[in-house]
Amino acid sequence: MPDDAKYPPEAVVAELWARLDDAGSSESLSPGLLAAYLDGALDDAARTAVMRRLAAEPAELLDALAGLDHLNGLAAEAAPRDLVDAAIARASEKVTALRPRAPAPVERFLLLAAASERDEKAILCLSQSGIWTLEIFVATDEPEKGCLLLSVHPDHRETYEGRAARVFTQIGNDERVLADEIVRNGEIYTPVSLAGLDLRTRDAISVMFGSPP
Amino acid sequence: MGWNDKALIRAGKAGDPAVRASLLRRLSDMVWVCCRRLTSDEATARAAFNKALTELTANDFAALAAYDGRGRLESFLALVVRDVLARGVLRNVVADAQTGWRPFEALFGAALVRLIQRRLPGPHRAEARQDAYQEICAGLLADSARRLAAYDGRGSPAGFVLHIADRLLLDFMRGLHSRRRVPAAVLRLAPLDQELFRLVWWRGLTLEAATSVLARRFPASSEDELKPALARLRQAVPADYQPGARQLALADAPEPAAEATPETALLAQDEDQSLALAADALRSLAASLPEAEQLYVHILLSGADDLPAREMARLMQQPVEEVYRLRQRVIKRLKETLADNEAVKNWLASV
Numbered sequence: 333m334p335d336d337a338k339y340p341p342e343a344v345v346a347e348l349w350a351r352l353d354d355a356g357s358s359e360s361l362s363p364g365l366l367a368a369y370l371d372g373a374l375d376d377a378a379r380t381a382v383m384r385r386l387a388a389e390p391a392e393l394l395d396a397l398a399g400l401d402h403l404n405g406l407a408a409e410a411a412p413r414d415l416v417d418a419a420i421a422r423a424s425e426k427v428t429a430l431r432p433r434a435p436a437p438v439e440r441f442l443l444l445a446a447a448s449e450r451d452e453k454a455i456l457c458l459s460q461s462g463i464w465t466l467e468i469f470v471a472t473d474e475p476e477k478g479c480l481l482l483s484v485h486p487d488h489r490e491t492y493e494g495r496a497a498r499v500f501t502q503i504g505n506d507e508r509v510l511a512d513e514i515v516r517n518g519e520i521y522t523p524v525s526l527a528g529l530d531l532r533t534r535d536a537i538s539v540m541f542g543s544p545p
Numbered sequence: 546m547g548w549n550d551k552a553l554i555r556a557g558k559a560g561d562p563a564v565r566a567s568l569l570r571r572l573s574d575m576v577w578v579c580c581r582r583l584t585s586d587e588a589t590a591r592a593a594f595n596k597a598l599t600e601l602t603a604n605d606f607a608a609l610a611a612y613d614g615r616g617r618l619e620s621f622l623a624l625v626v627r628d629v630l631a632r633g634v635l636r637n638v639v640a641d642a643q644t645g646w647r648p649f650e651a652l653f654g655a656a657l658v659r660l661i662q663r664r665l666p667g668p669h670r671a672e673a674r675q676d677a678y679q680e681i682c683a684g685l686l687a688d689s690a691r692r693l694a695a696y697d698g699r700g701s702p703a704g705f706v707l708h709i710a711d712r713l714l715l716d717f718m719r720g721l722h723s724r725r726r727v728p729a730a731v732l733r734l735a736p737l738d739q740e741l742f743r744l745v746w747w748r749g750l751t752l753e754a755a756t757s758v759l760a761r762r763f764p765a766s767s768e769d770e771l772k773p774a775l776a777r778l779r780q781a782v783p784a785d786y787q788p789g790a791r792q793l794a795l796a797d798a799p800e801p802a803a804e805a806t807p808e809t810a811l812l813a814q815d816e817d818q819s820l821a822l823a824a825d826a827l828r829s830l831a832a833s834l835p836e837a838e839q840l841y842v843h844i845l846l847s848g849a850d851d852l853p854a855r856e857m858a859r860l861m862q863q864p865v866e867e868v869y870r871l872r873q874r875v876i877k878r879l880k881e882t883l884a885d886n887e888a889v890k891n892w893l894a895s896v
Binding site: 340342343344345346347348349350352362363366367368369370371372373379380383384386387392393394396397398399400401403406407408412415418420422423462465 | 552553555556561562563564565566570574575576577578581591594595598599611612613615616617620621623624627628655656659665666699700701703704705708711715718719821823824827828831836837839840842843844845846847849852856859860862888889891892895
């Protein structure tokens with residue numbers, strides 16, 4: 333029978349673990365890569381590479397175990413409003429003045445459903461340039477009707493004031509115009525038809541601007 | 546959704562104040578939750594929140610550039626914020642152990658406890674776990690936190706600290722310090738005095754560092770109480786006191802240290818050789834396995850094989866049912882490969 337006093341299992345496995353810890357690497361898994369791995373968001377090659385690292389580096393495996401425990405132990409809680417407001421105020425002080433720029437001929441918009449603070453009947457988009465915000469408010473009793481609000485960052489208002497703006501989606505080879513209006517006071521606000529559109533998941537919105545008046 | 550968050554981050558970097566505000570609101574809740582978990586009270590959490598957000602927003606949200614849309618932004622933020630806070634407490638405890646220890650322990654304490662629990666499980670090991678925790682803390686603080694000061698900023702600070710703690714735990718388990726002789730006069734003193742003796746005479750800690758380490762086990766103790774204890778110890782410890790011989794074994798009950806003899810030296814040599822052979826065999830076996838099985842071997846050796854099934858599945862990125870099958874395969878290969886190794890028979894019988 334094995335001698336328990338001589339080779340206690342806990343001590344033996346700890347010794348073996350220590351003896352296999354002979355690889356020292358200057359590289360380490362970034363928190364982003366570890367997070368993506370634990371979320372199951374890596375492709376096969378990336379996932380296999382992470383597994384290999386976790387197997388080869390005890391420090392990485394210990395970090396991953398602690399990281400997993402950390403992720404599991406987080407309870408949902410809203411940040412104190414005063415702290416958030418203060419952080420926003422500090423961040424806005426750091427924004428440098430934007431230089432005047434030539435307007436892009438076509439602005440393309442990205443859906444920001446996750447960032448929208450309005451109810452689910454509104455669609456919020458941001459242009460890829462970051463200076464235009466597009467909101468579409470869907471009528472509560474008629475889902476194929478809505479209102480479109482397109483507004484520019486105040487620093488760029490002068491550039492676009494009075495220009496024509498055509499808001500459209502591309503469906504196959506066809507262009508479907510949602511609105512064709514003049515920018516006044518940095519915005520366009522107009523009723524639109526949403527019939528046949530799937531703005532949340534399929535149809536991307538673009539805006540083309542005309543020449544200055 | 547990953548790509549929405551990525552777009553929001555990109556737009557936030559472009560500078561629109563309204564978008565920056567949206568981005569900050571998006572980040573805030575998770576940053577707050579992490580700060581609450583990793584600090585000891587609300588006031589400290591609020592300070593940590595400001596620090597973390599300052600780092601996240603610095604240089605136009607440069608810290609968020611690493612988020613590439615894979616996985617959830619919440620998971621990314623949770624681990625980034627953990628690293629930000631860990632770097633701060635690590636820096637502070639190295640600079641000033643007395644003020645820096647409590648925040649360090651608030652952040653790392655739970656992880657240290659779990660590390661020890663994996664190696665020393667079971668109710669009969671409760672006393673050993675407490676001793677181990679104390680030994681690890683003492684080792685981290687020893688020589689002006691020399692071990693912690695070695696962190697050069699590269700890699701995860703949590704991984705760095707836990708790796709050192711793991712090594713200290715292994716030292717403890719080898720009995721490097723648990724078998725030293727305690728003078729009889731010290732054994733007649735109160736438990737607090739005896740613990741102070743071990744920290745000061747065996748680990749070489751200053752009274753300030755020992756106070757920090759003892760605070761967890763003896764919450765009512767303070768430096769004012771420990772000064773008289775130190776005075777009592779100076780009276781009790783003989784002038785020619787020597788700690789005594791070390792012995793390789795793991796035990797809870799105090800026993801007199803054995804004198805080194807040719808027989809015990811030979812036994813230790815045999816044990817060492819068996820373990821070396823087992824380690825070589827394990828290394829070769831692991832190298833021949835697919836990555837998932839390699840990872841499981843190391844999880845087994847880390848002591849974390851008792852993770853709940855869903856957590857194990859997440860760590861290994863395998864379905865729960867596959868983890869079970871994989872475990873059976875790995876154990877079978879281990880038993881086949883190491884069947885004749887005396888050192889690992891007990892361990893293999895227990896898995």
